[in-house]
Structure formats: structure tokens, C-alpha cells
Amino acid sequence: MAINLKVNGASHSVPAEPDTPLLYVLRNDLALNGAKFGCGLAQCGSCTVLVDGKAVRSCVTPIGSLGSAEITTIEGLGTPDKPHALQKAFINEQAVQCGYCINGMIMSAKELLDRKPNATEGEVKEALAGNLCRCGTHGRIVSAVLRAARDMGGTVGGNIGGRT
Amino acid sequence: MNAPILSRRSFTKAMGGIVLAFSLNPAELLAQAEAARLPGSLQTNRRLDGWLRINADGTATVFTGKVELGQGILTALKQIAAEELDMPLNRLSIISGDTDATPNEGQTAGSQSIENSGTALRMAGAEVRAMLIDLAAAKLGVAADTLKVVNGVISAADGRKVSYGELAAQTDLKREATAKVKPKDPASYRIVGQSEPRIDIPAKVAGGAAYVQDMRPAGMVHGRVVRPPRYGSTLESVDETAVKSLPGVIAVVRDGSFLGVIAEREEQAVKAREALAKAAKWKLGPELPDPANIHAHLKSLPNTESIIGVKQATVLASASNKTLEATYTKPYLAHGSIGPSCALAELKDGKLSVWTHSQGVFPLRAELTSILKMPAANIRCIHVEGSGCYGQNGADDVALDAALLARAAGGRPVRLQWMRDDEFAWEPYGAAMSMSARASLDADNKIADWHYELWSNTHSMRPQSTKGANVLAAWSLAEPQPHGPPQGIPQPAGGGDRNSVPLYDFPNQKIVHHFIPEMPIRVSALRTLGAYANVFAMESFMDEMAALANADPVAFRLAHMKDPRAKAVIEKVAAMASWRPGETGSLSRGRGIGFSKYKNLACYVACVAEVEVDRTSGKVRVSQVWSAVDSGLVINPDGLKSQIEGGIIQSASWTLHEQVRFDRNGITSRDWASYPIMTMPEVPKIAIELINRPTERALGAGEGSQGPAVAAIANAVAHATGKRLRDLPLDARRVKTAIG
Numbered sequence: 001m002a003i004n005l006k007v008n009g010a011s012h013s014v015p016a017e018p019d020t021p022l023l024y025v026l027r028n029d030l031a032l033n034g035a036k037f038g039c040g041l042a043q044c045g046s047c048t049v050l051v052d053g054k055a056v057r058s059c060v061t062p063i064g065s066l067g068s069a070e071i072t073t074i075e076g077l078g079t080p081d082k083p084h085a086l087q088k089a090f091i092n093e094q095a096v097q098c099g100y101c102i103n104g105m106i107m108s109a110k111e112l113l114d115r116k117p118n119a120t121e122g123e124v125k126e127a128l129a130g131n132l133c134r135c136g137t138h139g140r141i142v143s144a145v146l147r148a149a150r151d152m153g154g155t156v157g158g159n160i161g162g163r164t
Numbered sequence: 165m166n167a168p169i170l171s172r173r174s175f176t177k178a179m180g181g182i183v184l185a186f187s188l189n190p191a192e193l194l195a196q197a198e199a200a201r202l203p204g205s206l207q208t209n210r211r212l213d214g215w216l217r218i219n220a221d222g223t224a225t226v227f228t229g230k231v232e233l234g235q236g237i238l239t240a241l242k243q244i245a246a247e248e249l250d251m252p253l254n255r256l257s258i259i260s261g262d263t264d265a266t267p268n269e270g271q272t273a274g275s276q277s278i279e280n281s282g283t284a285l286r287m288a289g290a291e292v293r294a295m296l297i298d299l300a301a302a303k304l305g306v307a308a309d310t311l312k313v314v315n316g317v318i319s320a321a322d323g324r325k326v327s328y329g330e331l332a333a334q335t336d337l338k339r340e341a342t343a344k345v346k347p348k349d350p351a352s353y354r355i356v357g358q359s360e361p362r363i364d365i366p367a368k369v370a371g372g373a374a375y376v377q378d379m380r381p382a383g384m385v386h387g388r389v390v391r392p393p394r395y396g397s398t399l400e401s402v403d404e405t406a407v408k409s410l411p412g413v414i415a416v417v418r419d420g421s422f423l424g425v426i427a428e429r430e431e432q433a434v435k436a437r438e439a440l441a442k443a444a445k446w447k448l449g450p451e452l453p454d455p456a457n458i459h460a461h462l463k464s465l466p467n468t469e470s471i472i473g474v475k476q477a478t479v480l481a482s483a484s485n486k487t488l489e490a491t492y493t494k495p496y497l498a499h500g501s502i503g504p505s506c507a508l509a510e511l512k513d514g515k516l517s518v519w520t521h522s523q524g525v526f527p528l529r530a531e532l533t534s535i536l537k538m539p540a541a542n543i544r545c546i547h548v549e550g551s552g553c554y555g556q557n558g559a560d561d562v563a564l565d566a567a568l569l570a571r572a573a574g575g576r577p578v579r580l581q582w583m584r585d586d587e588f589a590w591e592p593y594g595a596a597m598s599m600s601a602r603a604s605l606d607a608d609n610k611i612a613d614w615h616y617e618l619w620s621n622t623h624s625m626r627p628q629s630t631k632g633a634n635v636l637a638a639w640s641l642a643e644p645q646p647h648g649p650p651q652g653i654p655q656p657a658g659g660g661d662r663n664s665v666p667l668y669d670f671p672n673q674k675i676v677h678h679f680i681p682e683m684p685i686r687v688s689a690l691r692t693l694g695a696y697a698n699v700f701a702m703e704s705f706m707d708e709m710a711a712l713a714n715a716d717p718v719a720f721r722l723a724h725m726k727d728p729r730a731k732a733v734i735e736k737v738a739a740m741a742s743w744r745p746g747e748t749g750s751l752s753r754g755r756g757i758g759f760s761k762y763k764n765l766a767c768y769v770a771c772v773a774e775v776e777v778d779r780t781s782g783k784v785r786v787s788q789v790w791s792a793v794d795s796g797l798v799i800n801p802d803g804l805k806s807q808i809e810g811g812i813i814q815s816a817s818w819t820l821h822e823q824v825r826f827d828r829n830g831i832t833s834r835d836w837a838s839y840p841i842m843t844m845p846e847v848p849k850i851a852i853e854l855i856n857r858p859t860e861r862a863l864g865a866g867e868g869s870q871g872p873a874v875a876a877i878a879n880a881v882a883h884a885t886g887k888r889l890r891d892l893p894l895d896a897r898r899v900k901t902a903i904g
Contacts, residue, residue, distance in 0.1 A: 016431065017411075024430045028386075033378040034371030036551075038502050039584040040434075043836040046502055075371040087369040094361060094802055097810055098234025098552030099368035100503040106369065128844040132836060134502050135234055135552045136813030138847040140806070 003063050007032070008076030018064025023047045025063055026073060034074035034103045038132075045104035045131035049073050055111040074103050077110065086110060089148035090141075097135030104131045109145040119149055202343045204283025205229065209267030213337035215288040216245065218296070222316055222329030223255045226285065229269025230277040231261035231523065232364060234552040235866050236803040237277045239362045243799055244282050247355040248289025248347055250313040251328070258363075261525045261547025263540075271524035271626060273555070273689060274657065275766055275864025278799060282862060290347040292337065299331045350797055350858035357858070359802030364549070376521050376548035377506045377581060384508070385414055387569040387580035388437035389424040389637075391590055394830035395686065396449020398640070399423060403443045410436050415572040420642035421446075424569050426578060437583070451828040453684045459493045459598045463619050467678040472655050473665035475673045486605040488708055492890040494697035495823035497594040497690055498839055503551025505558030505591075506581040509566035516543045516570065520563040521550025524627065528560050531627035532567060535638045535645055554814070555690040558582055558591045560627050561636040568637060585834040590636060593824050594690025595621040597660065599701035603670075609713035611724060613672035616702065620660030621683050622650035623693035634688070650681045653693070657763045663695035663871060666702060667761050668724040685826065692867045695762060696815065699871025700878060700892065703758045707879045708888060716745035717757050717879065727761070729794050732855060733770040734759055736792035740853060741772035751777045751903070754884020758875025760868075767795035767868040771812065773848070773876035777884045782900025786816050786848040786877055791869060793852060796860035804865055805852045811869035812850055817842035819874045822893055 002013045005022075007030060014029045021040070026032045026049070035058050038046035042057040049058045050072040078084035083091070086106050096102050105128060112119050112127040119127070124145045133141065202210060209215070209229070217225040226245045232238045238258050246253045259265055261272070269281055293313065300318040301308040303326055312319050316328040350356070367374045392399070399421040407416055407425065412432030417424045425440055427433035453461040508519040516538060522528040525545035533540045545563070553559055566580040582590075597620045606612035625634045625648060632648035633639065639647060653659035661677040710720035718738045725731050737743075737757065749755065754777070759770040774788045789812050798804055821840050825833040833839040874892070882888045887902040 016429065020429075020431045027378075028380070028430055031380060032371060033373055033375075036375075036377065036503055037581060038504075039836060041584060041835055043584075044502055073371065074369070078370060080366045080370045080372060083366075083370060090369045091361065091365055094359075094365065094806060096234075096362065096365045096368050097236075097806060098502075098549070099365070099374065100234075100501075100551035102368055103371070122845075125845045125847075131844065132502060132841060133844075134500055134554070134814070134841065136810030136817075137806070138813055138842075138844055139809060139850055142844070142847075 005063060005066060005071060006068060007071045008073060014063070016063060019062045021059050022049070022061040022063050022066065022071070023058040026058060032073050032075050036100055036103055038100070044101070045108060046101050048104040048107040048131070050107060050111060053111065053114060055108050074106055077106070085151045086113070086145070086148040089144040089151060093140050093144040093147060095137055095140035095144035097137045101131060101133045105133070105141050109148070113145070113149055113152065117149060117152060121146060202341060203287055205267060205269045205280040206284040206287055206341050206343060209269070209284065210340045212288050212292060212339060212341050214267045215284055216292050216337065218292065218328050218332045218335050220329050220332045222327055223257065224249060224251055224328070226256055226258040227266045228258065228260045228281045228285070229267040229526070230272045230281040231547040232549050233272060233523065234549070235807060236362050236800065237272070238364065239360055240278060240799045240803055241281055241285055242363065243355050243358070243360055245285045245289045247353055248286055249293050249316070251316040253355060253360060255316060263525050263529045263543070263545045268526040270527060273523055275762065275866040275868065278862045278864055282799065286347045287343045288341055291341055291343070291345040292335070294345045295335060296328055296331050299334050300326045356799050357856070358800070360800055362803070374549060375503070376508060376519050376550050377503055379508050379519060379548065379579065381508070381577045383576045384579050385426050385428055385573055385576050386430040386433040387424055387426050387566060387578045388433045388583065389565050389580070389586065390437055390441045390444055391586060392421065392446045392449070394449055394452065397421070397446040400445045400447050402440065402445065407436050407439045407443060410439060416440065417569055417572045419568060420644060421640035422568060422637045424565060426569050426573055434583070452826050452830060454828065455826055458596055461684070462596060462621070462680055463598060465680050465682045467619065467680045470677045470679065471674060472661060472677060473673055473675040475670065477671035486712060487602065488712055489600070489602040490705055490708060490890055491598060491600045492701035492704060494597045494700065494892045496596045496685055496687070497818055497822050498588060498824050498833065499554045499557040499591055499690055500839060500841060501551040501553055501557045501587065504582040504584055504587040505562040506550060506579070507563040507566035508577055508579045509563070509570035510575070510577040511567070511570040511573070512575045514542055516567060518543070518545045518563050518567055519548045520545055520559060521548060521553065522559045522563055523553065523556065527626060527628040528563055531560065531633060531635055532564060535564060535633055535635070536567060555594065556592055556626055556688040558587050561590065564635045564637045588834045588839060589831040590686070592625055592686045592688030595623055595660065595687040597694060597697040599697060601701060601705040603705065603709055605709065605713050609715060611668070611670050611709060614666060614670045615674050616664060617676040617678065618661060618664055618694070618698060619678040619680060620694055621680050621687045622652060623659040623687070623689055624653055625650060625688040650683065652679050656765060658694065660694040662693045662698065662763055663760055664698040664702070665764060667727060667730055667764060668721070669726045670724065691814070692870045695760065695867065695871045696818065696874055699758065699760045700874040703760070703872070703875030704878050704888070704890065707756065707882065718743055719745060721757070721759060729768050730759065730761060733768045733792040733794050736853060736855065737770040737772050737790050740792060740851060741790040743772060749883035749886070751779050751884055754880045754882070756876045756879025756881070756883050758872040758879060760871040762864070762868045762871070767793060767863045767865040769793050769808065769868040769872045771869065771872040771876040773873065773880045775877060775880040775884055777881065777899060777903070779903065782896040782898070782903060784820055784881055784894055784896070784899055785846060786820070788849045789873065789876065791850065791852045791872070792855065793865065793868065794855040794857060795863040795865040795868065796857050797862040798854055798856045799862055801854055804854060807866050808852050808869045809850050811867065812873040813842065813847055815870035815873035816848060816877060819877050819892060820894055
């Protein structure tokens, strides 16, 4: 059976059952590496993507539940050549050690800054409370999100993603 | 094959096809014994072309046996090579951890990469640069010492130039390093010592293929494994019929009690795993010990004693009321990688290729060679980064699992990622430990004698570290391999006894290491090995002795310390934190200090922690940590700070939250709810200052801050609450019980 999904602005038909977690389809059918398998239990956040602008855990999101929703992955924010402000900020702050959690950090931060372009340090920390990091990069991650917010001037309303 | 001469394959050819493990080749061992001692890893990988290659296009290729674990090592090693070669960083590429292509540097562990691989590249780089200059001198007909090198271009005084690329064809690196060319004076460094951005980060923030988990070769299929309820269980029966008929299932693989499945799609493999788990009937292994008495249980097991660090001097006996004794404990800790371990294996035409995030591709290959009964020449292990490992997580285990599944995949590559519960329940944990200390003060309120004992399992059960097999599936195959015998790591580095010998200057001291061979719970290397627990116990006890002496903890430490570099980090951190002697703590604020020189051989780190304790819940919050660090010559200041900062946060998480839970039936920490770690809102503010010592050896730092951090936090909690907590973790329940 095939399911249609709208990912990073393009439509895709994928040969998977409706109960298939979105994560596996993104990674294996669409060859998008960004979202990571961490726990499969919605506990760690490394699989985070945006669905209609909302941060969701793709490891527990069945593709059959998505309908015509707009799915945005980290690849949809920017590329190594044309990085999104958040991606640029993570590079500038060197806010990565192993980097396995970083997809989730950036995607959760994206949702926050879309909602609250002038988010405070406390709000950033709260927004990332469900994203686990094991290397101890937390401080730099928060600095990177705050830097991205500053770089975007807090003036870009609504969708600040790479699709615009 | 584009491998340098060091590869195992070409060697066996030279030996007429006789198959010998590379590292055990007697001829080579003999040659090494006779040859001059070379610095760093040059000693064991002696040829220049094993480390560096100059290419005709003006680039250079750097080879290292050390691997990227998220610690930034490849960036730092490139900096070292580029510096000595006088080449811009962006003209160097680096190849790491490939049994067909790189030097064998064993494991990437113990904070030794800068010291071993870095030293080799520094010496090799200097030598290759000198060779290039000699070639240029001959070509230009001028004296070598009149030439200058800028960005890989050699210039004569008259303006004529020749580039490294033009000399590449004549540069014969197929010979032993001499290590006779003096490397650069650190005062002239332009690349080393700079905070060069990490080379691996851009791909990691944009969904690039950065991890073994991201590999997706054509024809790839997905594997999953089914593990029993607890250690030592055997598979009685499994009805495979229903599982085999599930959509996408290619094969069910059973070998003794090893059970796995291969499917076309990943979600199909996951479903098949669930079905297979239900269909499997296990004969359960022995019950686990009672978690409530785990430390007493471990101490009751047979152990071998070694006595280390003995100092004896005649000191006037102290008054009997000036003696203290205390016992501390540390629970089992999980590595807790965010990404479960993963490997990709392909068995094609009798050759096995394994892409792995193992910390040691050569030891892993040796392990696979004996388990799979394949010649090493037919196995290639290639490092591809995984999620951070912090020691031996499931990386090597999953590599064998994937190889076993690949045998049933008809030549197709099998990608196997463990599920979350595979990783939590089966990884080898950091060992639980008990530490007892006793000390007395002399008439001047200084420590007159120090007696310290520790009880621990081994801290290293890595592949090929010993005889026998140290990867999980090997023990349960139809032809099972025996467990490798547990062994310690000798002093001065030590394993369980790492950092158990005080750096303080005590006139009398004795340290007893009780090494417990029997392991009721699987353990191996976790970042710092025994140092985290020993520094916790010793530095807590130093504070207890300081209190007995009515002395300030900082002053008390300095009064017992002769090593000027140790004194410098302690004084520096006290200044950074505006430490005030005699300051009283309150539940809303307590401060503590901790210090160690990692392994007594590597970097000096001192930390001051400030904590707040919630009276109602007992919950401890670490609000701030200051840290002063001396790791000799600093290669990459920002990278070093990142490692120290990460170590502090990871240590704070271990200290406040973590212990592997189990009951008699098995491990019960199987997800992040049953093994909570520190979350973003709890993370302390951190301030780090580096003391750069360009004329001192560059020292490893990846494990430098965990010990000082736990000690500083534990001392701060005691300062805040007035109660000394000696059992880790310092979780809310324990703290609440202590403060009432």
C-alpha cells in the first residue's frame, strides 16, 4: 500500500503501511538523515520534525495519521551551503559534540522561535526540556538558539523556515 | 586497494599467505624490540606513509587509527599535521579507523589520542616537511636552510618556488620514521592553539550523512535482534513459522541462543522482532543479586588485593579524636548513548565488511576473526561515527550481531540498529564501587596518614583485551566462546584504582585495591573508569578531614600539595569563583571544591560547584560550576573547553540522577523513564579557564573534569546541608532523608 506525504514542500508516495512510524519513512524512503532514531518511545526528542509547524516525535507518529499535513525536516530548513539561521548559529557556537541529538534540538528550537521570536533563555531551556543530550553540550545549545533568535532579529513572524 | 603498506592484507601476502594476527606477528614484535623507540604511536606504526601522504594536487592525506567519537579529535589531529607540514587546514583530508587503510592504534580511549596519535603526526609531519625541503633544495640547487615554506609552497631567496604537489611523485614515504627532525617550536604555531571549527559539524546540523546510522547502500536490508530476559539465559525453543510469514521478513537467524531477524524494511524488522520475542522460550539464567545489598554482595565475592602508592615516614601519632573513617559508594552507571548502537555488515564473496562506531576497529576485527572463524584478511572493519559512546557501549556487540545476520542476507548489506531496551539492558555498564578511607591529623592539623581501600569489578572488558570473547553474542552461539577473563589495568593509569593514589603529599599512605573478578552484572569501560568514584571519595574525604582540622577546604588542599601545576588550577578556580574561606552554607547555597590530575598522568582540573537544595523535596540543583584546566600545550582551546564542559555536565547528571536499576529478575532500566538523566532546565552555568603551557606536553582532557565535578558537587551539598552524603547518586530521596 502507498501513502502520500508532503515533506519539505514536495509530495511523495511511499510504499509503507499506515501504522509505519514517520521516522522510518523519512530516513529510509526519502533518504533524509536529519531525524534520528533515539528511543522509539517519544522520550528523547532526537527524531523531532515539524508537522504543520508543530514539533512532533516522528518515531511514534504513524504516517497514516498525517493526511495532507506539511512535514518539515531539518533538511527543509537549510543546506550546508545555505544554512538556516539556527543551523548557522549551531556552527558558530560549535554547539555539537557527537551531534546525534542536534536535529531534535534545532527542530524544537525552530518551533519555539516561530512562536516566540524573542524567547528568553528560560523559555529556550523549557522548550528543549524534552530533548535529551548526553555529551553535555546543553549550554552551547542554548547559546546557539539565543544567537539564532538575535540573528533573525526577532522580526521574522510566523514561518521562519527554509521553505520561505 | 589504496591502503598504505601497513595493511594486514599486504603483509600476509608478503608472508606467503600465512595468516597471523597483525599485532601478534612475532617478526614484527622482534623488529620493534630491536628498533629505536619512536614517540607516540610511531612506535607501533613506524612507517611515514602509514601517517601521511602528499598528493600531486597539492593536498595531503592524514591517516590515524584514532576515531571521531564527537570529541573533535579529527579536527585537532588535522591541526597538528597541518601545522608541522606548513599547509592550510583545508588542503588536508583525514582517514581514520579502517583496518585496510590506517595505522593500528588500538582503542580510541583513555584520553590518549592527542598524546599518541597527535605525537606521531607531529613527528611524522616534521619529517615529511624536511624531506620536501630537501627535495626542493636539490631541484632549485640551493641550500635547504635558505628555503621558506608557506602554505605548502617552498620558496628560494631568489623568488623561485616549488610546491609540495610538484614534489609529490619524488617524495618517498615508504620508509620508517626516524623521529630525528625536530618539530616546530610552539612559539611559532599558527594553526595549533587556534579554536579551529570542527570539521564534522556542518553535516551534523543539516542532515548530512554523518553517522553509521545514516548509511543506506543499495540493496540494504534491516536487522533486529531478540535478547533474553536476563544474563545467562538460553533459548529453549522458538516457533519461527509465524514470524517468517510476516511481511518483508527475509530470514530468522538462530545460532544457539542468538536470535535475530532480517526484513526488507526497518518497520518490518521491528515488528518481526516483537513477534519473535513473543515466540521465544528461554531457560532463564541465574537471578541477579539483591539491588538493596549490591555493594555488600560485591564485597563478599572473592577478590585479589593489590597494595599501591605506599609511603611510610615516621610521624608523631595523632590524638585519637583526630581520626576519621568513611565509606562511599557509586552505583552501576549506563553509557546511555542517545542513539542506540548500530552497525552495517555485508558478507560478499567470502569477504566481510563491517561499518562500525567501535572505538577500536583493529581489536574488533581480531574479535570477529576468532568468533566467525574467518581469516583476518577477509574481514575489514571501517569506522563510521555513531552517537557519542563515552566508553564501551553496544558498538562492538552490535557489530557482531550485524555480521551474524549478514551471513543470512545473501550478500546484501544488513543495517542493524539496536532498540532502546537492547542498549540499556545489555550494554556493559560502568562498575559499581565501594571506597573506604581512614586518615589522621598530626599536631599541626595536617594529614599524618592516609589509608584507602576500594572494591571494584574490572573496568575494561573490551574486545581482544584478553583471551576469550568480549562481545555479547559470542557467548550464546551454538559454539559459544568463553568470556574473556577479567583483568585490571596496571598502575599508574589503573582501572578501578585509577586516581586512587592521592596527588597530595601525605607522609604515610597505603591504598588497597580489591579487584573482584566475578561480575554479576555486565561491566566494561565507562568514561574515566574508576577515577570518577575515587575522586568522589577522596575529595569528599579531604573535605571531611579539612572540617576535622577546622581548615578551609581550599587552604587545606594547598597545604598538602607540592605539585605547582596542581596548586595553580586550585588557586585559579578559587579566584574564579571568588571563594571565601569560612563562608557558611545554607540550603539555598552551598559551595564545594574538587580536584584531580586525571590518571595522575594527564590534565589537571579543579572545579568549584555551587548548589541549591530544595528543603521540601531534597532536590539538588547545581546552579554554577567554575573550572580551571591545565592540559599542557592546548591544541584547540574551544575544543578543549567543550570537552571539559561536557564532562562537567555528564558528571553532574551521573551524580544527581543516575543508577542502573535492576531486580532479581533482570535489568529494569530499559528506557529514559527508568534511567533519567539531566535535562536542559537543570543544567548549570559553567565558566572555564585554561592555563595554556605551550612548552609542556599536550595532555588528554576528555576525561579530566568528571572526577573534580562530582567531588565539587558532593562537597557543595555537604556545605549546603551540613550532612555528608557518601552514596551516589545524590538524588532527592537520599538528600531528603539526610536533611529530614
